[in-house]
Amino acid sequence: MVIWALAYYGLTLGGPASATIGMRAMDIEMRTWYGAPTYFVLGAVHAVVFWITVSMVTPLILLVCLFNERRRCLHDMLVGTVVINNQARAAALRVSRRPA
Numbered sequence: 001m002v003i004w005a006l007a008y009y010g011l012t013l014g015g016p017a018s019a020t021i022g023m024r025a026m027d028i029e030m031r032t033w034y035g036a037p038t039y040f041v042l043g044a045v046h047a048v049v050f051w052i053t054v055s056m057v058t059p060l061i062l063l064v065c066l067f068n069e070r071r072r073c074l075h076d077m078l079v080g081t082v083v084i085n086n087q088a089r090a091a092a093l094r095v096s097r098r099p100a
Contacts, residue, residue: 006044019086033080042079050075052071078098 015092018037019029027084030046031040038046044049053075061074085093 006021006047009041009047010044011063012033013046014039014040023083027086028083029086030081030083033082038081046079046081049079 009020013030016037017024017029018031023029030043032038032042057074064074064077065071066079070082076082084090
């Protein structure tokens, strides 16, 4: 099961959309800290680091994102990734935030 989970995260996060199926449904994607698309190994490592941090410090990984300016979780900081809106969602948000 672990191999299937690593393959899922590696292939979906490392694919052209840089997002899992759930992330695609929410119109978000993962990038490296400098903006490049993610790749297979980074997707798999991100999953492993997430599982380790959740098992060791469960409540703290959720609190970390409330107290930093970029709203990144602990596992995102350790791996060097950011989660962003995709282009369609970002454009929709820009339109909805314009003053009338």
